[in-house]
Amino acid sequence: MKRNDRNNASIGKKGITKRLAQYVTGFDHGDMPSEVFHAAKRCLLDWLGVALGGSSHRGVDYLLHVAEEVGTESKAIIIGRGRKADILHAALINGYMSHVLDYDDTHLESFVHPSAPVWPAIASLSAMMKISGKDALSAFVLGYEVENRIGRVLFPHHDERGWHMTAMVGGFGAAAATGKLLRLDAGQLSQALGIVATYSSGLREMFGTMSKSLHIGKAAMSGLYASLLARSGFTSSEKVLEAPRGFFAVNADECDSRTVVARLGDGFEVLQNSFKPYSCGVVTHPIIDAVVNLRNREGIESQDVVAIEAEVHTMVPDVTGKKSPTTGLDGKFSIYHCIAAALVDGACGPDQFSDERVNHPDIISIRKRASIRVNPGFRKHEARVRITLGSGRRLEEHIPFARGTPQNPLTDEKLTEKYHSMAESVLGSKGAQELAEEAWAIDEVDDFQGIIGLTLPSQ
Amino acid sequence: MKRNDRNNASIGKKGITKRLAQYVTGFDHGDMPSEVFHAAKRCLLDWLGVALGGSSHRGVDYLLHVAEEVGTESKAIIIGRGRKADILHAALINGYMSHVLDYDDTHLESFVHPSAPVWPAIASLSAMMKISGKDALSAFVLGYEVENRIGRVLFPHHDERGWHMTAMVGGFGAAAATGKLLRLDAGQLSQALGIVATYSSGLREMFGTMSKSLHIGKAAMSGLYASLLARSGFTSSEKVLEAPRGFFAVNADECDSRTVVARLGDGFEVLQNSFKPYSCGVVTHPIIDAVVNLRNREGIESQDVVAIEAEVHTMVPDVTGKKSPTTGLDGKFSIYHCIAAALVDGACGPDQFSDERVNHPDIISIRKRASIRVNPGFRKHEARVRITLGSGRRLEEHIPFARGTPQNPLTDEKLTEKYHSMAESVLGSKGAQELAEEAWAIDEVDDFQGIIGLTLPSQ
Numbered sequence: 001m002k003r004n005d006r007n008n009a010s011i012g013k014k015g016i017t018k019r020l021a022q023y024v025t026g027f028d029h030g031d032m033p034s035e036v037f038h039a040a041k042r043c044l045l046d047w048l049g050v051a052l053g054g055s056s057h058r059g060v061d062y063l064l065h066v067a068e069e070v071g072t073e074s075k076a077i078i079i080g081r082g083r084k085a086d087i088l089h090a091a092l093i094n095g096y097m098s099h100v101l102d103y104d105d106t107h108l109e110s111f112v113h114p115s116a117p118v119w120p121a122i123a124s125l126s127a128m129m130k131i132s133g134k135d136a137l138s139a140f141v142l143g144y145e146v147e148n149r150i151g152r153v154l155f156p157h158h159d160e161r162g163w164h165m166t167a168m169v170g171g172f173g174a175a176a177a178t179g180k181l182l183r184l185d186a187g188q189l190s191q192a193l194g195i196v197a198t199y200s201s202g203l204r205e206m207f208g209t210m211s212k213s214l215h216i217g218k219a220a221m222s223g224l225y226a227s228l229l230a231r232s233g234f235t236s237s238e239k240v241l242e243a244p245r246g247f248f249a250v251n252a253d254e255c256d257s258r259t260v261v262a263r264l265g266d267g268f269e270v271l272q273n274s275f276k277p278y279s280c281g282v283v284t285h286p287i288i289d290a291v292v293n294l295r296n297r298e299g300i301e302s303q304d305v306v307a308i309e310a311e312v313h314t315m316v317p318d319v320t321g322k323k324s325p326t327t328g329l330d331g332k333f334s335i336y337h338c339i340a341a342a343l344v345d346g347a348c349g350p351d352q353f354s355d356e357r358v359n360h361p362d363i364i365s366i367r368k369r370a371s372i373r374v375n376p377g378f379r380k381h382e383a384r385v386r387i388t389l390g391s392g393r394r395l396e397e398h399i400p401f402a403r404g405t406p407q408n409p410l411t412d413e414k415l416t417e418k419y420h421s422m423a424e425s426v427l428g429s430k431g432a433q434e435l436a437e438e439a440w441a442i443d444e445v446d447d448f449q450g451i452i453g454l455t456l457p458s459q
Numbered sequence: 460m461k462r463n464d465r466n467n468a469s470i471g472k473k474g475i476t477k478r479l480a481q482y483v484t485g486f487d488h489g490d491m492p493s494e495v496f497h498a499a500k501r502c503l504l505d506w507l508g509v510a511l512g513g514s515s516h517r518g519v520d521y522l523l524h525v526a527e528e529v530g531t532e533s534k535a536i537i538i539g540r541g542r543k544a545d546i547l548h549a550a551l552i553n554g555y556m557s558h559v560l561d562y563d564d565t566h567l568e569s570f571v572h573p574s575a576p577v578w579p580a581i582a583s584l585s586a587m588m589k590i591s592g593k594d595a596l597s598a599f600v601l602g603y604e605v606e607n608r609i610g611r612v613l614f615p616h617h618d619e620r621g622w623h624m625t626a627m628v629g630g631f632g633a634a635a636a637t638g639k640l641l642r643l644d645a646g647q648l649s650q651a652l653g654i655v656a657t658y659s660s661g662l663r664e665m666f667g668t669m670s671k672s673l674h675i676g677k678a679a680m681s682g683l684y685a686s687l688l689a690r691s692g693f694t695s696s697e698k699v700l701e702a703p704r705g706f707f708a709v710n711a712d713e714c715d716s717r718t719v720v721a722r723l724g725d726g727f728e729v730l731q732n733s734f735k736p737y738s739c740g741v742v743t744h745p746i747i748d749a750v751v752n753l754r755n756r757e758g759i760e761s762q763d764v765v766a767i768e769a770e771v772h773t774m775v776p777d778v779t780g781k782k783s784p785t786t787g788l789d790g791k792f793s794i795y796h797c798i799a800a801a802l803v804d805g806a807c808g809p810d811q812f813s814d815e816r817v818n819h820p821d822i823i824s825i826r827k828r829a830s831i832r833v834n835p836g837f838r839k840h841e842a843r844v845r846i847t848l849g850s851g852r853r854l855e856e857h858i859p860f861a862r863g864t865p866q867n868p869l870t871d872e873k874l875t876e877k878y879h880s881m882a883e884s885v886l887g888s889k890g891a892q893e894l895a896e897e898a899w900a901i902d903e904v905d906d907f908q909g910i911i912g913l914t915l916p917s918q
Contacts, residue, residue, distance in 0.1 A: 058692070059693060059694075062688060062691040062692050062693040063688075063693070065691050066684070066687045066688055066691050066693075069546070069587065069687060070534070070545050070546035070547045070587075070684075070687070071531070071532030071533075071534040071545035071546055072530070072532065072545065073530030073531065073532060074530075075529070075530040086529050086530035086531065086545075087528070087529035087530055088529045128528065128529075161704075161709055162704030162705075162708060162709040163709065167657075194664075194665070194668075194670060195670055195673070197662060197664075198626075198660060198661055198662045198664070198665050198670050198673075198674065199660055199677065200660055201657060201658055201659055201660035202657055203656060203657045203696075203699070203704065203705065203706065203709060204704050205653075205656075205657070205696045205699055205702045205704045205705045205706075205709075206653070206657050206695060206696055209653075209694040209695050209696060210693050210694045210695070211653060211654055211657050211693075211694065211695040211696070214654070214657070214688075214693075215657065218658065225525070225529075228525045228528060228529070229521065229522075229525055229673075232521040232524050232525050233517070233521050234518060234521040234522070234525075234669050234670075234673075235518075235668040235669045235670065236665060236668050236669070236670040237662075237664045237665055237668060237670070240662070240664055243664045245621030245662065245663050245664045246621075246662065246664045247662065247664075249621060250620055250621040250622060250662060250664075
């Protein structure tokens with residue numbers, strides 16, 4: 001019996017798009033437990049940090065340049081840049097910077113990065129209408145719910161075929177969140193989901209190039225655009241998920257689409273969120289954990305290392321198998337680079353994924369001593385690493401759950417530390433502190449646009 | 460041996476994206492025969508007519524409304540509306556109106572509608588830079604070449620799976636045309652094709668709703684956007700067509716991707732263009748031809764008809780099988796409505812696809828007497844119709860090639876007549892005449908933007 005078949009036994013396929021939309025439109029945030037609000041605030045803080053960290057990326061310059069060329073009005077804030085663009089370009093560009101460091105959060109069941117497509121859509125919309133902090137948080141929770149429920153139906157077949165999960169389903173999250181805030185009715189929201197579905201795209205072939213993060217910007221933008229179009233009267237299918245030639249049938253014929261509405265309302269997917277301590281794909285994280293643990297515990301000097309062997313989940317070679325990366329972006333898709341950086345630097349943050357660091361002789365030398373072997377029994381967040389020293393000594397570390405997963409979560413303090421590591425270089429320490437305080441108190445704030453206003457760079 | 464295997468025997472898969480890009484960037488329009496220029500001018504005139512015809516569609520109002528809401532600068536002309544929007548919105552909205560009547564041209568081998576995604580992209584770009592009429596024509600011919608070469612690799616598997624062909628490949632045409640005009644080098648154009656590929660989407664589930672034509676607007680917009688991004692320095696894959704997880708592998712694993720560059724430079728796909736005499740899917744056209752021929756030749760009154768039986772190509776029930784359409788858009792996907800309208804009105808133009816006409820009792824009554832049967836031996840442009848009268852008399856008509864196909868082309872006069880049937884209601888007869896003259900003489904014009912300026916509505 002397939003996973004979820006038991007849950008789904010009493011569920012028909014009929015009307016699942018509408019039922020998902022009805023859940024969103026009917027949701028009252030009086031029903032939301034305080035730990036869900038807290039989980040959403042953690043996502044908000046982490047998103048602000050990674051967006052600020054990504055805001056100086058060269059790709060942002062190019063996107064802004066083209067926005068100027070084609071004509072853009074100054075309506076919504078571009079995070080960390082001290083300037084504005086039109087509502088859609090702002091969602092696109094803020095979405096891009098939220099993902100470009102590969103440092104944004106993950107839902108492991110669907111393999112979707114949930115915050116990056118949803119928060120920028122909410123932020124853009126808050127420049128068009130007044131949104132309270134509480135409404136923003138609950139809209140985010142609903143967007144999170146929708147994108148990951150749709151994502152888990154597609155994963156892993158869809159990812160294996162070559163589609164980028166967040167590119168394909170992030171827009172549903174952005175549409176659900178903004179549709180809720182725009183007070184669409186269930187029919188309109190179903191049509192907004194239809195528009196998003198027919199806009200959804202994104203190939204894994206783009207990994208290692210700027211176009212990967214453009215996918216996330218496009219998802220944020222198209223989700224918001226879909227909600228605005230549906231509100232205007234623009235028509236679409238109301239049954240895009242279940243139709244014989246709908247989104248699931250075309251994209252994932254092997255899947256049980258009923259999973260999308262199974263136990264809807266019984267809990268909140270946002271409580272299953274993982275936060276990244278390293279700015280690269282989650283499948284590399286338990287391996288990096290193991291290398292960093294051994295390095296620090298045993299005081300290993302990298303020049304003493306003869307070999308590093310990692311036992312890994314099946315996705316690792318598939319997603320991060322690049323042996324000789326040449327750029328920072330490429331390095332994120334090389335487990336060999338991640339291992340080397342973890343050993344030499346004891347970290348895998350944005351600094352380890354610069355072009356310079358990827359091409360540094362010390363790193364390259366260790367990279368060549370790293371090897372991997374798939375253990376088909378491993379979970380995605382599990383790994384074992386063996387290091388052999390010149391002395392002949394062998395050291396081993398097993399990680400059952402990577403740092404940042406729900407089973408081994410980052411504390412609020414660690415998360416705040418990660419946030420400051422990126423926010424301070426843009427906002428200064430006082431500005432970063434102020435923004436963090438606003439994020440933790442966002443449920444008491446009248447106007448969500450205020451917090452976005454705090455992302456202006458210092459000086 | 461598969462079709463094209465012979466042509467492809469000496470072609471490798473390696474570098475096909477780059478080779479296609481090199482063909483475009485290296486092309487000199489001094490090499491273009493005059494009949495190719497003429498074919499492109501026919502496309503231009505027909506496009507102007509269908510865009511003007513679609514410019515008053517309700518969906519255009521909604522798209523303009525949302526463009527205003529999100530903030531748009533007045534940079535490029537919205538055809539037939541006497542106003543401007545930013546460069547990308549103009550491409551999107553002009554693309555929408557170019558397809559919404561289902562009256563735009565077709566390339567039968569790829570099942571792509573080639574003009575609607577490409578001309579709006581060129582028109583928008585001509586608001587950013589000066590483009591001569593000759594350059595616009597040859598850029599269009601190259602865009603046409605690229606989108607249909609990519610389309611024929613995917614068709615029919617891709618269409619059968621539930622993807623909308625023009626939605627998926629129209630953007631490549633728009634990127635090739637605008638990339639040529641922006642003087643991208645082959646590496647940049649390859650990356651522009653990469654960006655388009657990762658933006659490509661569009662589900663057939665949207666047929667009968669406004670979102671179907673939004674696909675075409677999106678294709679026009681994303682092709683232009685991709686070229687501008689690639690020029691700015693934004694990075695993407697340079698081998699999106701042939702990569703192991705590239706566009707063809709993900710979308711059409713059964714296909715021979717080498718077909719895309721087979722005999723490149725030996726001829727011009729634009730010479731295979733079909734123009735629509737009826738504003739609905741091409742698969743319905745030979746059937747409508749047969750009904751109209753019988754009606755006019757035999758002087759049939761619709762109330763005398765007991766039964767109409769059509770022998771049709773396999774795609775007809777699949778694409779146009781709706782038995783009881785309720786809206787004008789829906790009527791385009793009902794062969795039964797098309798047959799009824801052809802018999803009652805002797806035409807299948809925009810007037811026959813209004814909500815009113817689709818719901819008219821006279822049409823519904825005939826619709827119920829129509830039936831179809833697939834003949835697996837028929838080509839897409841072939842049909843046979845039998846009409847039985849109350850008197851017992853039986854009449855039959857066989858159409859080997861529908862009107863408007865390369866084998867049975869519309870004359871320049873017929874094409875101009877079709878154009879005037881739409882242009883005059885927007886521009887008045889003098890304005891329509893002036894625009895048509897400009898289109899036929901476009902190769903002598905300095906600035907393509909001039910012809911777009913002639914699409915301002917009269918009064």
